[in-house]
Amino acid sequence: MTDATPMTAAHPAAPILAGFARRRMISFAVPLAILAYLAYAAVAFDLAGLASRARMDNAAVLLSDFWRHKTHVTRDNRSGKLTVAVEGEAKGTWPEGRLPDFVTTAGDTTTIDLGRGHRVVYDPQGARYLHPEAGTIAIRPDGNRLLLDAPEPLPDWINASDSRVSITTGAGRFAYTRSKVETFRYAAGWPLFFFTLDSPFAHMSWPELAASALWGQRVDPDRPNIAAMAHDFWTNSMWRHGDVIWAMFETVLMAFLGTFGAAIISLPLAFLAASNMNPLGPLRFGLRRVFDFIRGVDALIWTIVLARAFGPGPMTGSLAILLTDTGSFGKLFSEALENIDEKQVEGLRSTGANTLQRARFGVIPQVTPVLLSQVLYFLESNTRGATVIGAIVGGGIGLLLTQAIQTQKDWEDVAYYMVLIVLTVIAMDSLSGWLRRKLIKGA
Amino acid sequence: MVDTAFGPPRDPGTRQIESAYLELTRRRRMYGGILLILFVALMASGFRLAEARNAGGFVDGLPMLLSFPAEVLSEAWRNRANLPGMVLEHLPSLVETVNIAAVSTLLGGLAAMLLALLSTRGLARWPRLTPLFRRMMDATRAIPEIVIALMLIYILGGGPVPAVAAIALHTAGALGKLFSEVAENADPKPVEGLASVGAGWGQRMWLGVLPQVAPNWLSYGLMRFEINVRASAILGFVGSGGIGYDLKIAMQWGQGRYDEVVAIFLLLFVTIVAIDRLSDHARTRLVKGRNA
Numbered sequence: 001m002t003d004a005t006p007m008t009a010a011h012p013a014a015p016i017l018a019g020f021a022r023r024r025m026i027s028f029a030v031p032l033a034i035l036a037y038l039a040y041a042a043v044a045f046d047l048a049g050l051a052s053r054a055r056m057d058n059a060a061v062l063l064s065d066f067w068r069h070k071t072h073v074t075r076d077n078r079s080g081k082l083t084v085a086v087e088g089e090a091k092g093t094w095p096e097g098r099l100p101d102f103v104t105t106a107g108d109t110t111t112i113d114l115g116r117g118h119r120v121v122y123d124p125q126g127a128r129y130l131h132p133e134a135g136t137i138a139i140r141p142d143g144n145r146l147l148l149d150a151p152e153p154l155p156d157w158i159n160a161s162d163s164r165v166s167i168t169t170g171a172g173r174f175a176y177t178r179s180k181v182e183t184f185r186y187a188a189g190w191p192l193f194f195f196t197l198d199s200p201f202a203h204m205s206w207p208e209l210a211a212s213a214l215w216g217q218r219v220d221p222d223r224p225n226i227a228a229m230a231h232d233f234w235t236n237s238m239w240r241h242g243d244v245i246w247a248m249f250e251t252v253l254m255a256f257l258g259t260f261g262a263a264i265i266s267l268p269l270a271f272l273a274a275s276n277m278n279p280l281g282p283l284r285f286g287l288r289r290v291f292d293f294i295r296g297v298d299a300l301i302w303t304i305v306l307a308r309a310f311g312p313g314p315m316t317g318s319l320a321i322l323l324t325d326t327g328s329f330g331k332l333f334s335e336a337l338e339n340i341d342e343k344q345v346e347g348l349r350s351t352g353a354n355t356l357q358r359a360r361f362g363v364i365p366q367v368t369p370v371l372l373s374q375v376l377y378f379l380e381s382n383t384r385g386a387t388v389i390g391a392i393v394g395g396g397i398g399l400l401l402t403q404a405i406q407t408q409k410d411w412e413d414v415a416y417y418m419v420l421i422v423l424t425v426i427a428m429d430s431l432s433g434w435l436r437r438k439l440i441k442g443a
Numbered sequence: 444m445v446d447t448a449f450g451p452p453r454d455p456g457t458r459q460i461e462s463a464y465l466e467l468t469r470r471r472r473m474y475g476g477i478l479l480i481l482f483v484a485l486m487a488s489g490f491r492l493a494e495a496r497n498a499g500g501f502v503d504g505l506p507m508l509l510s511f512p513a514e515v516l517s518e519a520w521r522n523r524a525n526l527p528g529m530v531l532e533h534l535p536s537l538v539e540t541v542n543i544a545a546v547s548t549l550l551g552g553l554a555a556m557l558l559a560l561l562s563t564r565g566l567a568r569w570p571r572l573t574p575l576f577r578r579m580m581d582a583t584r585a586i587p588e589i590v591i592a593l594m595l596i597y598i599l600g601g602g603p604v605p606a607v608a609a610i611a612l613h614t615a616g617a618l619g620k621l622f623s624e625v626a627e628n629a630d631p632k633p634v635e636g637l638a639s640v641g642a643g644w645g646q647r648m649w650l651g652v653l654p655q656v657a658p659n660w661l662s663y664g665l666m667r668f669e670i671n672v673r674a675s676a677i678l679g680f681v682g683s684g685g686i687g688y689d690l691k692i693a694m695q696w697g698q699g700r701y702d703e704v705v706a707i708f709l710l711l712f713v714t715i716v717a718i719d720r721l722s723d724h725a726r727t728r729l730v731k732g733r734n735a
Contacts, residue, residue: 045546045603253493254493257486257490257493301711305512314492388681391589402593421586421590425584429585
């Protein structure tokens with residue numbers, strides 16, 4: 001390159017080439033910097049130690065709870081009493097004299113069909129697990145010990161000691177102790193989602209339910225079956241649909257009150273903070289700093305302060321949203337007001353309109369679509385935010401969710417709440433999108 | 444109408460138009476009034492309902508609104524000598540909170556880039572799958588961060604990783620939507636040019652789309668970083684690590700530790716304001732050009 005020296009000084013392409021070189025450097029440097037930062041973060045977050053701390057058994061419990069449930073079939077070995085309960089809970093217990101299809105009794109013998117050829121038989125001598133490949137595993141109490149009759153060598157899915165024998169197969173789980181014998185049968189789906197077993201409707205199939213709702217004999221003579229069904233569903237003690245729907249409604253209410261309350265408060269304030277509306281410089285400056293302060297303090301801290309004053313509940317949550325959004329709306333609205341077309345205001349002024357009239361007829365019609373679109377956007381994101389705020393202040397679905405997660409066993413409830421939240425957020429999303437399109441196009 | 448008496452005589456057609464216009468205005472005003480009344484009624488009844496289901500009433504709580512901050516501030520003022528030390532003590536947690544936000548913005552942003560390109564009409568790698576990627580973004584956007592974080596805490600134990608995963612997932616959906624809106628408006632000519640010389644999909648995106656959308660994407664990414672710093676503080680308060688967790692512990696101690704609460708408040712406030720300012724500045728430069 002003999003002409004390299006003059007080119008740097010005078011060649012017209014020199015700055016472009018320099019720009020190319022700079023860009024090439026950036027396109028290598030930026031990914032490198034990101035990688036280096038992520039590597040630092042991996043060390044800072046102790047990613048290596050994560051594997052040892054992770055509880056994969058918890059993950060398995062969580063995932064299996066999400067989509068399936070188990071039914072406990074328990075016999076008290078001393079009294080011989082048989083109980084069948086969904087998830088082993090009192091509110092999921094089958095009523096006396098009624099058994100699910102997979103449990104059959106004949107005299108003192110109970111047979112449980114686990115599916116795929118696996119069966120468990122409880123009889124007065126003890127209990128037997130009938131495995132389709134491994135054959136029969138029989139357990140019989142003998143004094144203080146348990147006698148196990150199983151194929152040798154003992155497969156690893158049988159865990160036996162003198163006082164307890166447990167069998168875990170793909171079909172279910174079985175455990176025998178001296179005091180009781182218990183079998184868990186797994187089935188897909190959320191248990192008793194519509195009706196608990198004490199409701200007469202729990203034992204009907206879908207067509208039977210439809211028939212009973214439309215023309216069937218009244219189960220409760222005081223009211224039509226469809227009302228009885230709605231009542232039984234609403235008061236379902238396992239899923240508490242009534243409470244959950246109320247909580248979800250509270251969360252939406254929090255978002256609604258907070259967002260629109262903030263919009264109502266910040267609209268006049270925004271007029272005072274816009275440079276083309278308010279000639280008083282110091283007042284404008286002061287208001288802007290107030291908006292900055294409110295946004296800077298952050299929703300978390302406002303929520304804590306408000307929760308101290310008003311106690312837990314949806315009102316506290318909506319006030320927290322209101323306060324935080326007042327800061328954001330104040331800023332956004334005053335910026336929108338500063339960007340209006342002055343001609344319409346001018347025109348009104350020439351007809352002798354006063355300040356209020358100029359604002360009402362010259363400014364408001366111009367900014368309404370912009371402001372409403374922002375408010376609706378916030379409404380949608382606040383619906384999601386209200387879940388978190390509810391978890392902090394103790395109201396709405398956020399509270400139910402954190403409670404369910406903290407008990408660490410009702411994961412099917414967590415899944416239910418999640419589905420409900422996601423559906424609500426998506427519904428709010430499409431509602432606000434629809435309104436936004438309607439308002440902006442219609443204006 | 445008074446002014447018609449003074450105006451020149453009008454033909455019946457004009458008068459008809461005039462009355463129709465006035466009728467229309469009246470009706471619009473009535474609809475507006477009805478909507479307003481409905482809205483006010485909705486707000487008022489909603490507020491009363493919320494108050495009824497709240498532990499404390501609005502009027503009873505108002506005087507207490509200032510008493511808690513006053514108590515906290517007065518105690519912190521008495522122990523003001525401790526403040527600098529406490530600020531230093533909580534600095535590592537603050538760094539962790541900011542790190543959580545930064546890592547999740549980065550990871551979420553990278554996922555969002557991919558999702559956005561895959562779900563933008565005209566750019567997608569597999570045009571038939573665009574609805575699938577869109578629904579994926581919708582779903583990740585709709586799940587609140589706290590749900591993912593708390594479930595991951597159950598599996599992974601405490602620490603920053605659950606928070607990062609939760610925020611990153613949400614960021615991927617939220618940014619993906621915005622990114623895809625930007626990419627939709629990108630000029631297709633460079634992409635076509637690259638396609639005509641045989642560039643693969645990755646090359647077309649990297650060389651044809653990315654340079655066009657980078658300023659806007661970066662601007663949205665910075666905005667998301669601001670939001671994520673706040674989210675990471677809140678997640679810390681509800682479950683994971685970082686400054687939010689310190690705040691919760693200090694609050695649970697209550698009286699006697701309020702100087703610590705104030706120190707954490709201060710740290711959080713200064714950080715959020717500083718990040719807001721920096722990103723605001725950077726964003727104006729990115730979108731409006733170097734000299735703005």
